Amino acid sequence: MSTRAAPILEIEDLHTCFELDDGTVRAVSGVDLTIGRGEVLAVVGESGCGKSVMARSVLRLIDKPGRITGGSIRVHDADRVVDMVTAPGPELRSVRGRKVAMVFQEPIASMSPMHTLGNQIGESLVLHGRATKAEARTRVVDLLRRVGIAAPERRADEYPFQMSGGMLQRAMIAMALSCGPDLLIADEPTTALDVTTQAQILDLLRELQRDTGMAVMLITHDLGVAAQMADRIAVMYLGSVVETGTTDTVLRSPRHPYTRALLRSVPKLGSGGRERLRPVRGMVPGPYARPPGCPFHPRCEEFMAGRCDSTVPGRVPAPLPAPAAGTDGTVSCLRYEDVRDDEGKAAS
Amino acid sequence: MLAFLVRRLGWMAVTLWAVSLATFFIISLPPGDYVSTLQANAEERGEIMGPAEVAALRDRYGLGQSFFAQYWKWITNIVFHGDFGQAFAWNMRPVSDLIWDRVGLSFFLSVATMLLIWAIAWPIGIYSAVRQYSPGDYAATFFGFIGMAVPEFMLALVLMWVGMRWFGQSPGGLFSPEYQDAAWNLGKVLDAASHLWLPILIIAVSGTAGAIRIIRANLLDELYKPYVVAARAKGLPEWKLLLKYPVRTSMSPFFSTVGWLLPGLISGETIISIVMNLPTTGPLMLGGVLNQDMYLVGSFILILSTLTVIGTLISDLALAWWDPRIRHSYEGG
The missing domain is CATH 3.40.50.300 (P-loop containing nucleotide triphosphate hydrolases)
Structure with missing residues (x-):
């Protein structure tokens, strides 16, 4: 911003x-x-x-x-x-x-x-x-x-x-x-x-x-x-910031899979209680065994084999959800680096 | 607080009464009464006690009467007349005179050792805790354990020998021979001081070692508490922080033991006093026990118990003054 x-x-x-x-x-x-x-x-x-x-x-x-x-x-x-x-x-x-x-x-x-x-x-x-x-x-x-x-x-x-x-x-x-x-x-x-x-x-x-x-x-x-x-x-x-953004954006349209999982695990007011709560999959890894690649990959529902378990994601500007354009805050997830790479390729 | 004090004093009276009864029971356990022991002793020396003298003594101590009558005579004499009876091994001198003669030196030894112990132990204990597992901490721990492990009397003997062999000091006693019977003057005071620092040091060694461990452990308990972190977050310099918060909290053991000085006043450091030939109350008590000098021993036990009970009260009050948590728990009920 x-x-x-x-x-x-x-x-x-x-x-x-x-x-x-x-x-x-x-x-x-x-x-x-x-x-x-x-x-x-x-x-x-x-x-x-x-x-x-x-x-x-x-x-x-x-x-x-x-x-x-x-x-x-x-x-x-x-x-x-x-x-x-x-x-x-x-x-x-x-x-x-x-x-x-x-x-x-x-x-x-x-x-x-x-x-x-x-x-x-x-x-x-x-x-x-x-x-x-x-x-x-x-x-x-x-x-x-x-x-x-x-x-x-x-x-x-x-x-x-x-x-x-x-x-x-x-x-x-x-x-x-x-x-x-x-x-x-x-x-x-x-x-x-x-x-x-x-x-x-x-x-x-x-x-x-x-x-x-x-x-x-x-x-x-x-x-x-x-x-x-x-x-x-x-x-x-696990010791790193995976997503930042304004409160509205992060809570309404989370970009990182971890934020999404976290939000699914708490009840929302007004949802009438029909929606099932889902805890974040798996357990927080032990303190001595930090997973290689993206630290969240063993629990991630959008895990990409061969990439997430080997490449540490960097911090990239996080896109606002469509139809809004532009970015709000940052996210550390390879899915968004793809987007950036694709955009980069398209531009060149 | 006043209610607490009144309640405590009431319980003290009850405790002391129970102690006095138990004491008298114990000292009247050995077979034969006081006067027959005296007679036997006199006969050993080839003397004979006159029947009038024997009767007077029997009457004075109520011998031949019931246990409670004897107890009553004994305890009322003590409480109302300050008369603790006589010590037969000391030519029938009044027990109170014997003890009073030696209280000064015993008290001086207790206070001086206590001060020395805490003066050495505080800085070392604090250092040991703050620099835990540093070489200095290990050194303090090492020497601390040695100090605790070496028996006092051995240390006394070794140091006396060293003092005599290399420094030409006359071993033991309170005075060098030339001052033994001299009137008090500066020279005599200095001579006494030159004899006293050694026992003070020896008694302090094991006490210091223990105190260092206590201070270190107490301080380690406090050093990483959230309130220390919170105080650090305010921007306090480390040493100021240390003294104001964790050290202050860990000082409590000092106040809870300060009352132990009182019994020390009369118990004297028996072993060291015997080894180093110091006229404190300790050897007097030991002699009384060995000779079955019942009124001397009874007086000692009674005075020791009284001082212990009073000392505990003083400790509790000092601790309440020092620690608001204790103070408020007293006020609460």
């Missing part, structure tokens, strides 16, 4: 590996992604497809034995570009929490049980010079009120174990927003919460996104959440 905003984050050919005793797990294997300013991008995929590891790699939060082994992660600051893969410590820390903040999956485990909410939220304010220690408390109370926590003055002095998961996730969001980041990475922010609370948290996130104009990278395995929140969707499979 040509009207895209200036990028805030560009991930290029990112590789993150875990060196385990039994071998190397390539959790993220050649991810390319771009997020524009103010854009909401949902990254979807099955459990274990590398979404979370990719998200954590952005802030270089991979614990041993994991390691980023290649690629670049460029964060665009006001007057400079920071490559998070190679940035030295101080530069890395000036991005963490200030330009790019993160909300984690389990709010209860992600807060220290030994410190009050006020202490943990005010910390980044003081750290990044947004407030003095004396001002921090007022700011924390404001932030807690902003994310819809009742009696914020009292809550600021309480400990995480005194609160519910939903309230803590609000507090985590307040913590992430404290320094006014340009990009918020939300890693499955609602997975650990019950359904009603999930909806509230998503509403809050969307509202805050509109008000602040920050970009959001939403990691989720829930296509419904993605549909509700995102401007664009990126679909991941």
Whole structure:
């Protein structure tokens, strides 16, 4: 799309590996992604497809034995570009929490049980010079009120174990927003919460996104959440992005066979329940046995013998479904490389 | 919190009463009573105790009366008059005097060793956990296990020999011979210090080794928790992050053992004190046991139990002060 905003984050050919005793797990294997300013991008995929590891790699939060082994992660600051893969410590820390903040999956485990909410939220304010220690408390109370926590003055002095998961996730969001980041990475922010609370948290996130104009990278395995929140969707499979595009296109007319299979496995509202749900064929391959060629080929219903099991598909612009012309996003599938090759042949 | 404290103090009183009863039962188990043992001892030395003296002693300790009457006399004397009885092996000196004479040194040894243990163990333990499986970690683990495995008394003997052979130090004891009977002055204090660092070091070796392992294991449990990652995502520098979050959480064992200092005050480091000839309370207690000096031993057991119970309370309170989770569980009920 040509009207895209200036990028805030560009991930290029990112590789993150875990060196385990039994071998190397390539959790993220050649991810390319771009997020524009103010854009909401949902990254979807099955459990274990590398979404979370990719998200954590952005802030270089991979614990041993994991390691980023290649690629670049460029964060665009006001007057400079920071490559998070190679940035030295101080530069890395000036991005963490200030330009790019993160909300984690389990709010209860992600807060220290030994410190009050006020202490943990005010910390980044003081750290990044947004407030003095004396001002921090007022700011924390404001932030807690902003994310819809009742009696914020009292809550600021309480400990995480005194609160519910939903309230803590609000507090985590307040913590992430404290320094006014340009990009918020939300890693499955609602997975650990019950359904009603999930909806509230998503509403809050969307509202805050509109008000602040920050970009959001939403990691989720829930296509419904993605549909509700995102401007664009990126679909991941086995550590790579297989398809990107605007939310409408990806959900209504998916181009990659994996996206199609994924969509067939979730119920659609209004289909009257007559349509049978079909799970994605087969199982996610074991972590050490990455299939050759296209990683999805053993489960693909449009598998082309002799090609898909030997050639790794590249990323090509993804065509819009007929009758629309043009492309929207990208897709990594040999079927579309055929189209491009054919077009190429026809043109020459 | 107040309700918790009141409840705890109530249970402490009950526990101590039970302990005192059990203690008295144990010390009155050996055949023959206190005075007949005294008489026998006197006869061995060729002395004879006068009937008046014997009767006075029998009356004082309520001998010949029922078990509970004897217990009542014993415990009321202790509680209301601070009178723990007499130690016959020490010329009938009051037990309380004997113990008090030695408490100072025992306490000093306990506190100094504890401080030394944690001062060495914290930095090494933290390093070991943060750089897990690094050469430094392996070295700390190696020396830690050696420290735990070598018996204290052997280390004491070897070091005393080294001190005497190469540094001309008089082995053992609290003072060099020339200061033994001198009045207190700077020289005597320095002399005592030069004798004391060795036992402190020896006692600390095995404790340090254990503490390093505890700190390392606790910290490893915390280091990779989501809240540490979340704090890192805020942009905290590594060392600040480490000290504020995982180290803080892993400090709890220190607070839960700080109360153990109290019983150490009176138990003394028995083995080391005997090997190195230090006048702490440990050898006194051992002597009392060997001589069946019932009031001395009974007093020790009673005081040790009391201090243990109080120490546990202090630990619990310290832990509540340190860890809000514990604090709130107390308040909750």
